[in-house]
Amino acid sequence: MHVALYSRGFVKEDLEDIRFLLEELNRQEITPVIFEPFYRELRPHVQFYPETEVFSHAEDLNQRIEFLVSLGGDGTLLDTVSFIRDKNIPVMGVNFGRLGFLASIGRNEIHEVVDSLISRNYVVDKRTLIHLDTSIPLFGNVPYALNEFTIHKKDTSAMVKIHTYLNGEFLNTYWADGLIVATPTGSTGYSLSCGGPIVFPEAASFVITPVAPHNLNVRPIIVPDNNIISFEVEGRSDQFLCTLDSRMEVIDNRVQLAVKKEDFSISLLRLNEGNFLHTLRNKLLWGIDTRNAGRK
Known part of the structure; x- marks a missing residue:
């Protein structure tokens, strides 16, 4: 062995x-x-x-x-x-x-x-991954994550506006420092620290959690993981951060971003x-x- x-x-x-x-x-x-x-x-x-x-x-x-x-x-x-x-x-x-x-x-x-x-x-726990599709090559041969995908302002610049869509239908514009889309596994990570809910690993869902939102009535939302979630980003800065777990890329607002459930999963043993x-x-x-x- x-x-x-x-x-x-x-x-x-x-x-x-x-x-x-x-x-x-x-x-x-x-x-x-x-x-x-x-x-x-x-x-x-x-x-x-x-x-x-x-x-x-x-x-x-x-x-x-x-x-x-x-x-x-x-x-x-x-x-x-x-x-x-x-x-x-x-x-x-x-x-x-x-x-x-x-x-x-x-x-x-x-x-x-x-x-x-x-x-x-x-015991084998099957864990969902989140997959990122972009209009330019990002993250090499690993465009997926176990915990979360995030969009975030690059530095101490003003907040960003993240127009968010579910299967092409407008969901919300988030005025915030950033936005997290977490898998159930990632719900106990960055999303939790930003006020997101804990989701059981077997739940077929994603958690959309804003980072420091400017609107107090904007709260995390849970959506089924068969949705394609797409984004348009605006801000005073020309560049933003895009992350998959601990990996990071710098992008501008011309890059088209969308996330969905990955076709394969990862097996965690306990x-x-x-x-x-x-x-x-x-x-x-x-x-x-x-x-x-x-x-x-």
Whole structure:
């Protein structure tokens, strides 16, 4: 079995857990295929087994890769989307970061992670992606995102006007710093911090959330994900920001933008005892009121 390992990097506190993960993979005769920059960073600190391999590009992840394990926070896991693309390689996120809605498996569960991959004892969550169509090439071969698409003013310039349409029918003009279109997965990210609702991962919907709207009666709205959402942008500045998750492009108001549901999805793996409700209670500290003592 070949398992890819991806991380943006590490701090010294992570080394013991990384060594333990590599030992567990070796114990189960699993070949680790490590992201090449991460591998180079680890080499002075880790004794690798001879079977260890590396990858650098999406094309390196072929059919022999059965799983990809993300080591970091949610941002690290979002990076993996650009590597696995439509290859249907399941991703399991081990949280070396902070909050961890997506990378919700604790570093203390590494032994369980490896055993679950061997025994196939895990739960697969299919997550919707959002696809961006544009009048000029943007975002290379990865014009999609797991969390959200955004339009945003570039700097400290005045707010922008974002004319928004559903299947060609006018929805609203947002006078705001920007606009977010989030998937259910992304509803607990940037959209949530801007007042958007939490949406269950299996909900077939997108959340449209304005960023710092000038009109107080403008609120986030949930729309079915079979809609095509298109935009026209105006502003005093000639340039705006367009993002897919953590990737960013600078555009002008001549660029035509539209988003829709991507044709394929991504598979996130979790251990059997974890689920979305458990993650919400744990990460958002729901039920911390002592009057809820005894509730599971």
